[in-house]
Amino acid sequence: MSGFKQVVGRKIVDLDGAGLAERIAGASRVVVDVGTGEGRFVLDAARADPETFCIGIDAAADNMAKASRQASAKKSRLENALFLRGAAEHLPDALAGTAHEICVHYPWGSLMRIVAQPDVEHLARLAACGLPGATLSVLLNYSVFEDRDYLERLGMADIADPASSDALVPAYGEAGFTVTERSLLAGDPDVRTAWGRHLVRGSARRTLKIDAVRS
Numbered sequence: 001m002s003g004f005k006q007v008v009g010r011k012i013v014d015l016d017g018a019g020l021a022e023r024i025a026g027a028s029r030v031v032v033d034v035g036t037g038e039g040r041f042v043l044d045a046a047r048a049d050p051e052t053f054c055i056g057i058d059a060a061a062d063n064m065a066k067a068s069r070q071a072s073a074k075k076s077r078l079e080n081a082l083f084l085r086g087a088a089e090h091l092p093d094a095l096a097g098t099a100h101e102i103c104v105h106y107p108w109g110s111l112m113r114i115v116a117q118p119d120v121e122h123l124a125r126l127a128a129c130g131l132p133g134a135t136l137s138v139l140l141n142y143s144v145f146e147d148r149d150y151l152e153r154l155g156m157a158d159i160a161d162p163a164s165s166d167a168l169v170p171a172y173g174e175a176g177f178t179v180t181e182r183s184l185l186a187g188d189p190d191v192r193t194a195w196g197r198h199l200v201r202g203s204a205r206r207t208l209k210i211d212a213v214r215s
Contacts, residue, residue, distance in 0.1 A: 004092050005085040007061045009069035012085060017094030023082060024098065027053035032099040032129055034088050035059075035107045039067030046071070046081035053080045055099075059087040088114055091125050099130045102214075104138045115210070116140055116162040120175045127176030130214035136177055138210040142184060145208070163208050177212035185209055 004015040024030055028051040033042050036056030046054040058064055068083040070076050086092065088104075088111045104115050104126070114122045115138045126136070144151060145161050162168055162182075169179045185207045 004094070005061070007064045007068045007083040007085055008072050010062075010065050012061060015084070017092075020082075020094055020098075024053045027051060027080065029053070029100040030055065030098050031101045031103065032057065032095065033103040033105065034091075034126060035104055035111045036067075036083070037063050037106075039064045039071075039083055041103065041105060042081055042083070043067050043070060043078070046078045050080055054082070055095075056081075056083045057086050057088075057091070058083075059085065061085040087111075088126065089122050091129060095129045097128070097131055099134050102126055102130055102134060102136045104136070106139055106141055112140065112144075113156060113159065116145070117159050118162075118168060118171045118175070120171050123172065123175035123177070127214055132214060134214040136210075136212040136214070138208075138212075140208040140210070141205065142208040143205040146206075162210070168210075172210075172212055173215070176215055178215045179210060179212045181209065181211040183209050 004020060006013050006015040029049075030053045031042075031045055032055045033045075034057050036042055036058045039056045039058075042054045042056035045052060056064060056067070064083040064085075071078040071081040071083065104111065107115060113119060114126075130136070140162060142163065144154075145159070145163070148157065151157055151159065160167065163184055168182070172179050
């Protein structure tokens with residue numbers, strides 16, 4: 001798949017590879033946030049550094065409607081922010097080799113399985129988005145993996161504990177990433193996402209952080 005479905009408020013418009021290349025031309029860095037949800041992280045990152053182009057991707061376009069509308073509004077327009085509808089399993093080929101940084105913050109469903117199991121085939125599609133040396137930042141709600149009964153109800157009982165699994169680092173390596181850190185964090189997340197703060201603010205829940213580099 002080479003084209004994109006761009007989200008602009010409630011509208012879905014086509015964007016081809018050439019259009020994407022034109023949008024990111026001149027940016028010093030490109031950040032791709034996969035499973036962006038409401039897109040708050042993308043808006044914050046775009047506002048913080050106008051030289052960084054930020055792309056939010058989520059399978060649910062409705063989630064991104066508000067953020068994409070803010071990014072395209074005349075008064076608050078962010079030329080360096082873009083929202084795309086898409087699933088991690090089917091990332092457009094035109095994204096290949098564009099990102100300096102790839103983020104997966106508090107994923108759910110199939111995306112959580114991809115980074116936590118991990119699923120080498122689809123994790124490799126994430127890796128393909130990155131330039132050589134691109135960084136990957138994964139934040140997981142670790143309470144899910146501490147409650148194995150809950151994990152079973154989600155249909156994910158086969159996932160080993162990603163904080164201690166001996167298979168995780170080699171699988172990331174096979175997909176094209178070198179893991180540089182795997183640690184458990186307590187308290188509020190160090191990035192601003194609506195879902196992340198909903199999960200851990202004021203609670204005893206922990207976050208599993210996985211950092212890697214595109215090898």
